[in-house]
Structures are given as structure tokens and as C-alpha cells.
Amino acid sequence: MTSTDEKGTRFGGPTTLSTPNPHRVPSSVAGADEHLLVAAAKAGDTAAFEELVNRYERKIFRLTMNITGNREDAEDAMQDAFLKSYTHLQSFQGDSRFYTWLVRIAANEALMRLRKRRPNQFSLDEPIEGEDDMMPREIEDWGPSPEQRYAQTEMQEILNEVIEKLEPNFRTVFILRDVAELSTEETAQALGISVPAVKSRLLRARLSLRQKLDRYFRKGELN
Amino acid sequence: MNCKGVIRELSSYIDGDLDLAMKQELEKHLGHCEDCTMIVDQTKKTVEILCDSEPVALPSDVHTRLHEALRRRMKEKPN
Numbered sequence: 001m002t003s004t005d006e007k008g009t010r011f012g013g014p015t016t017l018s019t020p021n022p023h024r025v026p027s028s029v030a031g032a033d034e035h036l037l038v039a040a041a042k043a044g045d046t047a048a049f050e051e052l053v054n055r056y057e058r059k060i061f062r063l064t065m066n067i068t069g070n071r072e073d074a075e076d077a078m079q080d081a082f083l084k085s086y087t088h089l090q091s092f093q094g095d096s097r098f099y100t101w102l103v104r105i106a107a108n109e110a111l112m113r114l115r116k117r118r119p120n121q122f123s124l125d126e127p128i129e130g131e132d133d134m135m136p137r138e139i140e141d142w143g144p145s146p147e148q149r150y151a152q153t154e155m156q157e158i159l160n161e162v163i164e165k166l167e168p169n170f171r172t173v174f175i176l177r178d179v180a181e182l183s184t185e186e187t188a189q190a191l192g193i194s195v196p197a198v199k200s201r202l203l204r205a206r207l208s209l210r211q212k213l214d215r216y217f218r219k220g221e222l223n
Numbered sequence: 224m225n226c227k228g229v230i231r232e233l234s235s236y237i238d239g240d241l242d243l244a245m246k247q248e249l250e251k252h253l254g255h256c257e258d259c260t261m262i263v264d265q266t267k268k269t270v271e272i273l274c275d276s277e278p279v280a281l282p283s284d285v286h287t288r289l290h291e292a293l294r295r296r297m298k299e300k301p302n
Contacts, residue, residue: 044301046297046301049293049297050290050293053289053290053293057281057286057289058278058279058280058281059278061278061281061285062278062279075285075288075289078285078289079288079289079292082289082293083292083293083296086293086296086297086300087296087300134230134231135226135227135230136230136262139258139261139262139265140261141261142261142264142265142268146268147268147272155272155276156276156279159272159273159276163273174273178270178273178274179273179274181274199234199235202234203230203231203233203234206233206234206237206266206269206270207230207233207266209269209270209273210262210265210266210269213265213269213272214265217265217268
């Protein structure tokens with residue numbers, strides 16, 4: 001089986017997102033030949049399935065790590081997600097991307113472990129969320145490229161920290177929607193919550209992350 | 224539209240999901256509100272930075288355990 005990189009460039013460039021997100025470049029997650037690998041794997045080509053695993057293992061580990069916040073749980077959730085996707089591959093109909101299907105399985109595995117470890121911190125309930133506390137305060141300029149004030153590894157640590165500190169209900173929506181690139185509808189389906197709840201939590205997550213990054217990015221702040 | 228309205232529509236705006244009339248109304252507000260302009264720009268930047276960051280390499284022991292488990296499963300249950 002011929003392999004391609006994650007950008008899928010060998011077969012003519014990245015695929016586009018199911019939901020347009022003009023604030024960033026189109027998704028490069030699912031390579032254009034993904035369906036060929038899936039078809040080969042379904043026909044019994046284990047190397048093809050291993051290629052899919054190689055392609056997505058880092059992204060899936062980041063997903064499970066971000067949701068669970070615990071390395072042991074993240075590894076277990078990732079491993080079970082890949083094993084389940086292999087076991088149930090014949091039932092995958094191909095009406096969504098394999099990557100999307102895999103993300104949903106991995107998110108479920110991670111959420112199951114999160115709920116078990118922290119039963120009171122994560123719920124699918126949809127409380128009425130007021131708007132009064134959403135207005136940011138003390139807004140200050142960040143300058144044009146605030147992230148460039150930090151070395152790459154330092155920046156990665158900051159990003160991990162701000163995501164980890166996000167409230168689990170908001171974090172999970174943000175990870176699925178913005179990082180794993182599921183659509184709003186797919187995120188709602190994966191979490192068993194409504195589309196308006198996804199939108200509301202996503203807004204809160206984004207605002208909260210902005211607020212958390214603010215202390216690192218304020219112009220003139222010492223690094 | 225006031226500042227609260229901008230915050231309420233912020234996500235839809237940066238995702239390009241607002242209808243034209245609402246988008247124009249929001250941008251009219253941004254034209255004279257420095258604080259909201261900074262919030263919009265900073266939230267866009269936040270999403271960009273977090274979305275575009277590449278996942279770190281999988282630790283080699285984690286990669287090895289994953290592939291060992293997978294091969295065991297493949298032997299037990301060929302597709």
C-alpha cells in the first residue's frame with residue numbers, strides 16, 4: 001500500500017471541511033486517499049489499516065489527552081478506539097469520513113473515562129446559560145503576532161495548560177468542534193446534546209480560552 | 224447592535240455563519256468600537272493558534288503498545 005503524508009498532497013491537496021471555517025485553512029486531516037485505505041482494510045489488508053492508524057494516532061491521542069486530561073486514560077481510550085474501529089470496520093458505511101467516525105469513537109471512549117474519574121464534573125445536561133458573565137473585561141492589545149514571542153515548545157505548554165484549565169463541558173465541545181474539526185451537527189450527535197447547546201458551549205469555550213491566553217499575550221507583558 | 228450582541232454572535236461571525244444583514248450590522252458596530260474589535264480579533268487568533276498547533280509526536284512506548292495490541296487483535300479477528 002502506498003502511503004501519503006497527513007496533508008494528502010500526493011493526490012492533489014487537502015480535502016475541505018464539511019462546515020466552512022474561513023478563519024483558517026481547510027482541513028488537512030483526511031487525506032484524499034483515505035477511502036482507498038479503508039476499502040483495502042475492509043478487504044483484509046492489515047497494512048492498509050495500520051497506515052490509517054499511523055496517519056491518525058497523534059491526532060487521536062491529542063484528542064483523548066485533551067478530553068481526559070490524564071495520560072493513562074488517554075492511552076487506553078485511544079487504544080480502544082482503534083481496536084473498536086478495526087473490529088467494526090465492516091459496519092462503517094462510508095457515509096462520513098473514516099476520520100470523523102474514528103473521532104466519534106475516540107471521543108466516546110475518552111468521555112466514558114472522564115465521567116468515571118470525575119463523575120461530578122461532566123454532564124450532558126443543558127443548563128440555561130445566561131449572557132451576563134460573557135462580556136470580557138479589561139481588554140488590552142495583543143499586538144500582531146503574540147504567539148511569536150514564545151519558543152515553540154513553550155507555546156505548546158501554554159496551549160496545553162489553557163485547554164486543560166477549561167471547564168470539561170466547554171473543553172470537550174471545543175476539542176471536537178475546533179481541534180478535531182467535526183461539524184456542529186457531528187459534535188452535537190457525538191455528545192448527545194443539541195446544536196444550540198454546542199454553539200453556546202463553543203462560544204463560551206472560545207471566550208474563556210481568549211481570556212486565559214490574555215495574560216500571556218498582552219502587549220508589553222514580560223514573558 | 225450593541226457590545227452584548229457582538230459577543231452573542233461572535234462564534235457565528237468568525238465561522239462565517241452569519242447572514243449578510245447581521246454581518247453588516249456587526250461590522251458597523253466594530254467600525255466604532257475598539258474593544259469589540261480587539262475581542263473579535265483576539266478570539267479569532269485564539270482559535271487559529273489552538274487549531275493549527277500540530278499534535279506532538281506520540282511517545283514511542285505508547286505507539287509500540289498500540290501497534291502490538293492492534294496486531295494481536297488482527298490475529299484474533301481477521302477482517
